[in-house]
Structures are given as C-alpha cells and as structure tokens.
Amino acid sequence: xxxxxxxxxxxxxxxxxxxxxxxxxxxxxxxxxxxxxxxxxxxxxxxxxxxxxxxxxxxxxxxxxxxxxxxxxxxxxxxxxxxxxxxxxxxxxxxxxxxxxxxxxxxxxxxxxxxxxxxxxxxxxxxxxxxxxxxxxxxxxxxxxxxxxxxxxxxxxxxxxxxxxxxxxxxxxxxxxxxxxxxxxxxxxxxxxxxxxxxxxxxxxxxxxxxxxxxxxxx
Amino acid sequence: xxxxxxxxxxxxxxxxxxxxxxxxxxxxxxxxxxxxxxxxxxxxxxxxxxxxxxxxxxxxxxxxxxxxxxxxxxxxxxxxxxxxxxxxxxxxxxxxxxxxxxxxxxxxxxxxxxxxxxxxxxxxxxxxxxxxxxxxxxxxxxxxxxxxxxxxxxxxxxxxxxxxxxxxxxxxxxxxxxxxxxxxxxxxxxxxxxxxxxxxxxxxxxxxxxxxxxxxxxx
DNA sequence: ATATGTATAAATGTATACAATTATACACGG
DNA sequence: CCGTGTATAATTGTATACATTTATACATAT
Numbered sequence: 001x002x003x004x005x006x007x008x009x010x011x012x013x014x015x016x017x018x019x020x021x022x023x024x025x026x027x028x029x030x031x032x033x034x035x036x037x038x039x040x041x042x043x044x045x046x047x048x049x050x051x052x053x054x055x056x057x058x059x060x061x062x063x064x065x066x067x068x069x070x071x072x073x074x075x076x077x078x079x080x081x082x083x084x085x086x087x088x089x090x091x092x093x094x095x096x097x098x099x100x101x102x103x104x105x106x107x108x109x110x111x112x113x114x115x116x117x118x119x120x121x122x123x124x125x126x127x128x129x130x131x132x133x134x135x136x137x138x139x140x141x142x143x144x145x146x147x148x149x150x151x152x153x154x155x156x157x158x159x160x161x162x163x164x165x166x167x168x169x170x171x172x173x174x175x176x177x178x179x180x181x182x183x184x185x186x187x188x189x190x191x192x193x194x195x196x197x198x199x200x201x202x203x204x205x206x207x208x209x210x211x212x213x214x215x216x217x218x219x
Numbered sequence: 220x221x222x223x224x225x226x227x228x229x230x231x232x233x234x235x236x237x238x239x240x241x242x243x244x245x246x247x248x249x250x251x252x253x254x255x256x257x258x259x260x261x262x263x264x265x266x267x268x269x270x271x272x273x274x275x276x277x278x279x280x281x282x283x284x285x286x287x288x289x290x291x292x293x294x295x296x297x298x299x300x301x302x303x304x305x306x307x308x309x310x311x312x313x314x315x316x317x318x319x320x321x322x323x324x325x326x327x328x329x330x331x332x333x334x335x336x337x338x339x340x341x342x343x344x345x346x347x348x349x350x351x352x353x354x355x356x357x358x359x360x361x362x363x364x365x366x367x368x369x370x371x372x373x374x375x376x377x378x379x380x381x382x383x384x385x386x387x388x389x390x391x392x393x394x395x396x397x398x399x400x401x402x403x404x405x406x407x408x409x410x411x412x413x414x415x416x417x418x419x420x421x422x423x424x425x426x427x428x429x430x431x432x433x434x435x436x437x438x
Numbered sequence: 439a440t441a442t443g444t445a446t447a448a449a450t451g452t453a454t455a456c457a458a459t460t461a462t463a464c465a466c467g468g
Numbered sequence: 469c470c471g472t473g474t475a476t477a478a479t480t481g482t483a484t485a486c487a488t489t490t491a492t493a494c495a496t497a498t
Binding site: 229262265287 | 450451452453454458459460461
C-alpha cells in the first residue's frame with residue numbers, strides 16, 4: 001500500500017481512502033464497499049470498516065446504516081463558508097499566537113517564508129504546488145503557536161476539508177506573491193507583539209483568498 | 220442498555236459511553252477497556268471498538284495505539300477557548316440566520332423563548348436544568364437557520380464539548396434571566412432583518428456568558 | 439407491459455478466534 | 469535493596485465466521 005507505513009492497518013487504510021477521495025479516485029456519491037476496498041488493499045474488512053467510520057466523522061464519508069458508505073460531496077458553498085469562518089478565526093489565532101509564540105516557532109515561520117520565496121522564484125510547474133505546501137505549513141505553525149488545541153484542531157480540520165476542493169482552484173502567480181507578502185506582514189506584527197495588527201492582517205489575508213476565489217468564479 | 224434504542228449497537232454504545240463521560244462515570248485519564256465495557260453492556264468488542272474510535276474523533280477519548288483508550292480531559296482553558304471562539308462565530312451565525320431563516324424557524328424560536336420564561340418563573344430545582352436545555356435549543360435552531368452545515372456542525376461540536384464541563388458551572392438566576400432577554404433581543408434583530416445588530420448582539424451574548432464564568436472563578 | 443412477490447445474492451452488523459503487542463509478576467544477579 | 473530479564477497474563481489489532489438486512493433477478497398475476 002504505497003508508503004503509508006505509519007501506525008496500524010486501520011490508520012493506513014484511513015489515510016489511503018482519504019487521499020483517494022482528495023485525489024478524485026473516489027468521487028461524490030461513490031459507494032465505498034468494505035469488501036472491495038479490503039481486497040484492493042490486501043486487508044480484511046475490519047480495518048476498512050474502522051477507517052470508514054472515522055472518515056464519516058471527518059465529514060468525507062456519509063454512512064447510511066445497513067446500506068453503505070458514500071463519498072460526501074463538498075459544495076462550493078461549503079468552501080465559501082469555511083473561508084468566511086476562517087476569516088474570523090485566523091485573526092483570533094494570530095492574536096493568541098502573538099501572546100504565546102516561542103522563539104523556535106518564530107524561526108520556523110521565517111524559514112517557511114524564505115522557502116516560499118525560493119519556490120516562487122523558480123517559476124517551475126510544480127512550484128505552485130510547493131508554494132501551496134508552504135502556505136499550509138505557515139498556517140499550521142501559527143495554529144500551534146496559538147497555544148489553543150481547540151482552535152488549532154478546528155482550523156486544521158477546516159484546512160483538511162478545503163484541501164479537497166483546492167485541487168480545482170488555481171492560484172495565480174500574482175496572488176501567490178501577495179500571499180507571501182501578507183505572511184511576512186503577519187509575522188512581523190507577531191514579532192512586534194502587536195496583537196491587534198496581527199489579528200487584523202490575518203483576517204484580511206483570508207478575505208483576500210476569498211476575493212481570489214471569487215475572481216475565478218468560485219461561487 | 221436503558222433507552223438507547225435507536226440505530227445500531229455501535230451507535231448505542233457510542234451514546235452510552237458518551238453520556239457516561241459527560242455524567243462523570245468515566246473521568247479524565249480513565250482507561251476504557253473494550254472487553255470490560257462490552258461485558259457491561261452485553262455486546263461484543265466490535266461495536267465497542269467502533270464507538271471508541273468515533274469518540275476519539277469527537278475529542279472525548281484519546282487512543283494510544285496498542286495501549287488503550289483514555290478519557291480526554293477538558294481543561295478550563297479549553298472551555299475558555301471555546302467560548303472565545305464562539306464569541307466570534309455566534310455572531311457570524313446570527314448574521315447568516317438573518318438572511319436565511321424561515322418562518323417556521325422563527326416560530327420555533329418564539330416558542331423556545333416562551334418556554335424559557337415559563338420554566339424561569341417556576342423557580343423549581345430542575346428549572347435551571349430546563350432553562351439550560353432551552354438555551355441549547357435556541358442556539359441549535361439558530362445554527363440550523365444559518366443555512367451553513369459547516370458552521371452548524373462546528374458550533375454544535377463546541378456545544379457538545381462544553382456540555383461536559385458545564386455540569387460544574389452553575390448559572391445564577393439573574394444571569395439566566397438576562398440570557399433570555401438577550402435571546403429575545405437577538406430574535407428581534409433577526410426578525411427585523413438587521414443582520415448587523417443580530418451579529419453584534421449574538422457576539423455580546425457569548426461575551427456575557429464568559430463574564431459569568433469568570434465571576435464563578437472559572438479560570 | 440407494469441407491478442408484485444419470492445428466491446437468491448450481496449452487503450453490512452456483530453460475534454468470535456487468532457496474532458501481535460503491552461503490562462505484570464517474580465526470579466535472579468548485582 | 470534495586471535493577472534486569474523472562475515467563476505469563478491481559479489487552480489491543482486483525483481476520484474470519486455467522487446473522488441480519490438490503491439489493492437483484494426472475495416468475496407470476498393483473
């Protein structure tokens with residue numbers, strides 16, 4: 001089963017199905033049969049069942065008792081809603097991060113910004129992918145730095161959820177460049193211990209992402 | 220197994236364990252053994268396992284592979300964080316609800332407010348309980364009315380999460396009275412299609428709850 | 439031709455059996 | 469007395485078997 005080598009069989013199956021949904025192998029309303037998937041991955045039904053049950057609580061799969069497990073659709077509205085929610089919570093997160101961030105975390109953020117700019121310059125085809133990865137990491141570190149496992153978990157969940165739809169959304173080079181600049185501004189505000197500004201910038205950052213989505217007719 | 224008569228064995232076990240955690244039968248760091256619980260409820264390990272896995276994603280249980288399932292603690296800080304998050308999201312919810320609410324939902328809210336006041340007057344011992352239930356219902360209807368399954372799910376999750384801690388927090392009669400008044404104000408703003416006001420009132424409503432928690436030395 | 443009913447197949451739900459991992463008890467050597 | 473090592477028990481992880489529910493196919497009746 002490729003390189004899903006961590007943890008138990010169940011969690012490997014979980015990740016595998018998850019990826020297959022995100023990558024589009026399984027699409028909305030597809031039925032996920034325990035036996036079929038089990039045979040495909042060379043495991044019994046048990047770990048597959050557990051994986052499906054967990055995917056349900058993640059919102060990726062919807063289980064109808066005694067019938068089956070189906071891939072849940074994620075609508076454009078869902079994505080829009082998530083960004084609207086994030087546009088308030090990212091600010092809260094930045095504010096808290098300002099109060100709780102450690103030196104190591106600040107360094108890590110510096111490093112991520114640096115790498116982002118590096119990948120940006122390369123202009124390659126996969127650079128967009130790399131920049132997106134860096135964007136994800138930047139926010140993840142910020143989530144951790146908030147010192148709130150509740151807020152962190154919430155925002156990470158949203159991120160995972162949106163990831164599925166994001167494959168269809170192309171980020172323009174201009175937007176990517178601005179995004180990195182915004183990250184730098186947020187980071188600066190946090191360094192300066194200006195919680196108010198950090199909050200405002202982080203919220204605006206997400207609003208800009210929304211505008212970018214709109215620009216591509218995403219709603 | 221009492222009255223958990225819906226759905227499958229798994230979901231009944233899920234709800235049962237969930238209640239037992241909320242009611243305090245299982246406490247923080249308690250180990251939940253599959254065999255023990257299974258025998259207690261007269262079912263095999265399989266449904267118990269599934270229940271535990273789902274409880275993990277709900278955040279009530281933490282599973283360490285090959286070791287066991289443990290009741291997750293919910294700290295005072297967690298509760299504080301949730302209210303801080305809610306104090307931004309409830310506003311967003313009220314705003315959206317203003318735009319999407321149906322007549323039936325408005326009626327339902329009227330009814331809930333009415334019942335709240337009824338229970339309030341009774342002054343009984345269980346009235347506090349009833350008022351709390353009504354509070355929960357009021358917010359739940361508002362969540363639905365937002366027309367966003369994402370926001371709704373998020374807020375409901377928070378509510379469930381906090382529920383555990385709330386059993387320890389006593390709501391003063393004065394606060395309960397004010398809370399109902401605030402509900403009425405929010406409802407009025409929504410009826411008047413004043414989204415801005417509804418948002419502000421809903422956010423303040425949660426801030427008042429936080430103040431009330433502080434007053435009882437909750438942090 | 440459509441609808442209904444029944445038999446069969448296939449899927450999920452649950453229980454049990456076995457494997458792998460971890461905890462516990464106790465002996466032994468320092 | 470303390471630490472280490474090993475045997476045993478207990479617990480979780482996975483596979484399989486059985487039960488129940490749902491889907492499919494086909495025959496029959498209207």
